[in-house]
Amino acid sequence: MKDFLKIFQNRNFSKLFLAGFTSMMGSIIGVTAFMFYLLDKFSEQPFYATLAELMYSLPTLAVFFIVGVLADRMDRQKIALYCDWICAVLCLALMGAILLDWMPLIFAVLFLRSAVGKFFFPADQAMVQGILSKDEYAIAAGLNQMVGSMFMLFGNMLGIFIYWSVGIQGAIAFDLVTYVVSALLIMSMKVNEEVRLPNGKHKFKDINIGMVWKDFGAGFSYIKNSKLLMALIFGFFLFGVVNGGLSVMPAFIMKYKLAPENYEQMMMWMGIVFGISVLAGSVICSMLAKKIKLSTAIIIGLFASGIAIGLCAVAANIWVFFIFTALMGLGIPLVNIGLGGWLPKIVDPKMMGRVQGAITPINMLSHTVTLALIAAFFPKFLSVEALFWVVGGALFIVGLFYMFTLPKYDVEETEETTDMDLKEKVPV
Template sequence: MRTLFRNPMFNKLFIAAFASQLGTVVGNMAFAYYLIDRYSERPALATTAELMYSLPTLAVFWIVGVVADRFDRKHIAAYSDWIRAGLTLLLLVFVHFNVLVACFLVLFLRSSISKFFGPAEMGLLQGSIDQEQYVQASGLNQMVMGLFMLFGMSLGAMAYHFIGIEGAIIIDGVSFLLSGLLLAWGDFPEHARIPNGKNRIRELRFSLLLKDFWQGLRYITGNRLLMVLISGFLFFGIVNGVFAVLPIFAMKYKLSPDNYVVNSSLITVFLGVGFLLGSIFGPWLIRRFTRTPILIGGLFISSLLITGLGLTERIEVYFFLVLLAGIAIAPINIALGSWMPELVPPQNMGRVNALIEPVMMLGHSLALGGIALAFPALISVTWLHYILGFCTIAVSLFYMAALPPLVRKRMVNVTAEGTVAEGENA
C-alpha cells in the first residue's frame, strides 16, 4: 500500500478520481433533496433526475471506450472534468432562475460527459502502476466506494441544509476543476496515455467508431475468460437494480413502517461499514487464496446472507446481516476490478471497460422493470430477497463451472509463452 502512495502518478489519479466522485455525489444528492423539498407535490421530478443520471450510459457507451483507446487519455479525463465544471456553472444559473427543463438537460449532458472519465482513468491507472499492485489499487477504490456509501447521502443533505442548492452546486464545480487540474499536471507515461499512437480528432469518422466498437466486442468474445467474467455483470446489474429499492421496501412494507426513512438510511451505513472492512481484508484474501475461490466463495456467502435478510423479522438482525454482506461483497469487487487490467492489453482497455456498464445497466433496468410490474401484487418483500439470493448463487455456480478450467488454461498458456521467451533470449 505504501508503495502505491509513493508513486506520484497514482497519487494524482487517486485524488482526482476521489474529487470527481465527490462532486458527483454531493451535487446529485443535494439536487434530489432540492426537488423533494421544493416540489414535494411532484415526486416524479426526482425520478426524472435519476433517469438523467442513468440514461446517458445507453446513449454514449458505444463511443466512450473507442475515444479512450484512440486519443490521449490524460486529456480525455481532464477535459471530462472541465466540461462538467462548465456545465455545472450552467446548472447553477438555471437553478437560480428555476428553469427545470434546462436543469434536466444539463444533468443529462453532464452525466454523458462523465462516462468518458472512467475508461480513460482506468487506462491511465493500468499504465502507471505495476501489475502486482492492481489488487491493492482495486482495494483502495472499494474503500472509497465504502466511504461514499457511508457519507454520500449525508454530505448531500448537509450541503443542501447549510449552504443551499446553489452552494452544493458550487462545491460540485470546484471538485471537477480540482480533479481536472490534478490530471493535467500528472506526468503519465506515453504508453498509458496513447497506447495506440497519436490520432487527430478530424480523422475520426462514424464508420471508424463503429469499426473500433465491433473490434472491442470481437476481442471480448474471442477471450473466453474475459467473456465469462463480463457475462456475470448482467446478474450484478440485476442485483444492483433490486438493491436500489430493497432497503426502503424492506423497512416500509415489512420491518419498520413508521420509521422507514431513518432505518433504510441506516442500511446504507451498515453496508458502507461492511465495504470498508471487506476492502481492508480483501487484498490479503486474494493474495492468500487467488481470485477464483474469492469470487465463487464470496458470491455463495453473499447469497446465503441475502436469503437470510428475507427470513429475518428483526431490524437488528437485518442490519447485522447487511454488514456481513458488505464484508463479503467487497472482496468480490476487488477481485473483478484487479483482474480486468491483467486480462486486457492497454490498447483495448477503454473499449472493454466501457462495455461493462451497459451490460450492468441492462440487468439493472430489467430488475427495476420487473419490480415495477410485480411488486407488491405478485411478489412480496420476502420474495424480493429470495430472488436476489437466487441471482447471486446463480452467478456463483456459473463461475464455479466456467472459471477454474479457463484459469488453468490461461496459466498453461502464460507459462508456455514465458518458456518460449526465455528460450529465445538464451
Template structure:
C-alpha cells in the same frame, strides 16, 4: 500500499478520482433534496433526475471506450472534468432562474460527459502502476466506494442544509476543477496516455468508431475467460436493480412502516461500513486463496446472507446481516477490478471497460421491470430477497463451473499460484 502512494503519478490520479467523485456525490444528492423540497407535490421529478444520470449510458456507451483507446487519455479525463465544471455553472444559473427542464438537460449532459472519465482513468491507472499493484489499487477504489456509500447521502444532506442548493452546486463545480488540475499536472507515461499512438479528431469518422467498437466486442468474444467474467456483470446488474429498492421496500412494507425513512438510511450506513471492512480484507484473501477461490466463495457466502435477510423479522438482525453482506461483496468487486486490467492489453482496456456498464444496466433494467409488474401483487419483500439470493448463488455456480477450467488451461493473463 505505501509503494502505491510513493508513486507521484498514482497519487495525483487517486486524488483526482476521489475529488471528482466527491463533487458528484454532493451535487447529485443535494439536487435530489432540492427537487423533493421545492416540488414536493411532484415526486416523479426526483425519479426523472435519476434517469438523467443513467440514460446517457445507453446513448454513448459504444463511443466512450473507443475514444479512450484512440486519443490521449490524459486530455480526455482532464476535459471531462473541465467540461462538467462549465456545465455546472449553467446548472447554477438554471437553478437560480428556476428552469427545471433546462436543469434536467444539463444533468443529462454532465452525466454523458462523465462516462468518458472512467475508461480514460482506468487506462491511465493501468499504465502507471505495476501489475502486482492492481489488487491494492482496486482495494483502494473499493475503500473509497464504501466511504461514499456510507457518507454520500449525509454529505449531500449536510451541503444542502448548510450552504443550500447553490452552495452544493458550487462545491460540485470546484471539485471538477481541482480534479482536472491534478490530472493536468500528472506526468503519465506515454504508453498509458497513447497506447495506440497519436490520432487526430479530424480523422474521426462514424465508420471508424463503429469499426473500433466492433473490434472490442470481437476481442472480448475471443477471450473466453474475459467473456465469462463480463457475463457475470449481467447478474450483478440484476442484483443492483433489486437492491436499489430493497432497503426502502423492506422497511416500508415489512419491518418498520412508521419509521422506514430512518431505518432504510441505516441500511445504507451498515452496508457502507461492511464495504469498508471488506475492502481491507479483500487483498489479503486474494493473496491467500487466489482470485478464483475468493470470487466464488464470496459470492456463495453473499447469497446465504441475502437469503437470511429474507427471514429476518427484526431490524437489528437485518442490519447485522447487511453489514456482513457488505463485507463479502467488497472482495468480489476487488477481484474483478484488479483482474480485468491484467487480462486486457492497454490498447483495448477502454473499449472493454466501457462494455461493462451497459451489460449491468441491462440487468438493472430487467430487475426493475420485473419488480414493477410483480410487486407487491405477485411477490413479497421476503421473496425479493430469496430471488436475489438465488441470482447471487447462480453467479457463484456459474463461475465455479467455468473459471477453474479456464484458469487451469492458461487462458488467464494472471498467475493464479
C-alpha cells in the same frame, strides 16, 4: 500495509487516485441529495426518485459505442480532464434548472452530466493499467474498494447532511468543487505518451463513424476470443440488475416499511453500518488477495452477499435489517477486488478502453432495465420484499455460474493464452 504505502510512492498513481476519489465523491453526494430532494418533493410518487437514477444509467446506452474508442484512440489524460471541467459547468446549469423548478430541464441536465461523466472511468482505468505493474493491480483494486466503502460510510451521510444544511443547491455546489479539484489533479500529472496514447496520435477529425464502429466491433471480437472475458461478461450483466436495484431499494424499504417516520436518519445509520462492514471486508480481502485464487474470492463473495440481500427482505425490524446489511457489506469486497485485480492482467493495454467500453453498456443496460421495471411496477405490482429477493437471486445465480466456470481459469494460464492468442488480433 507496506504494499499500500509503496504504491502511493508513484506520484502519478497518487494524483489519479485522488482525482478519481474527488470526482466520485461529488457524483455520489449529489445523487444522494437529489434522491432525497425528490422523495421530499414528490413523497407519494417514488417514480421520480427512480427516474433520477435512470438519468445516471441511461446515458451509458447513448455513448457506449464511442467511450471506449476515444479512450484508446485519443489522449486519455485529456479525456479525463475534459470530463471533469464539463461536468463542473453542467453543475452550474443544474443549479439554474433547479431554480426554474422545471423538471424536464432538470432531468435533461442530469442526463447530459451523466453522459459526459461516463467517459472518465475508461480513460482513468486505462491509465492505471499503464502507470502500475501487474503485481500492483490487485493492490489498486483493494484501494478502490476501500474508497468505495468510505463513500458508502460517509457519502450518503454527507449527502443527506449537506441536503439538510444547505439544501439541494448546496449539494450541487459541492459537486462542482469536487469536479474542479479532480480536474486540477489530472492537469498536474506527468504521464508518458505511450500510456496516454498507446495506439499513437489521432485527431478528432480522424474519429469518423466507420472508425468508431470498427473499433467498437474490435472490442467485442477481442472479448469473444477470450473464454474468461466471456464468462465475466455474463456476471457484469447481472451485476447491473443488482446495482440498479440497490440504488433505490434501501430508501424504499426504509420509507415504506421499516422506518416511515424517520427514514432519512435510518438511511444515514445504514450507510454507516454498510460502510464499516465494506471497509472491514476491503482490508481483509486486500490482505488475502495474494493468498487465495481470485476466482475463489469472487465466488464466495457472490454467495455471501446474495444470501444477505435476500434475507434483508424478511427483516422484521430495522436492527435485523442492519445485521443483514453488514453481512452483505463483508461479501461485496471479495467480488470487487477479485474482478478489479483480474481484468487488468488479462486485457492488452491497447484494448483496455474498448473492453471497458463494451462491458459498461452491458452492465448499464440491465441496470437501466431494472430501474425502468421498478418505476413501472413498484409499488402497485411488486412489493419491496420482492425487489430484494430478485436482486439477491441475481447474485446467487452469478455465483453458481462462476462456480462452474472460473476455477478452471488459472491466472498464469490466462495471461499466457491471452498474450499468445490475442495479441496479434489487436488493431493499432
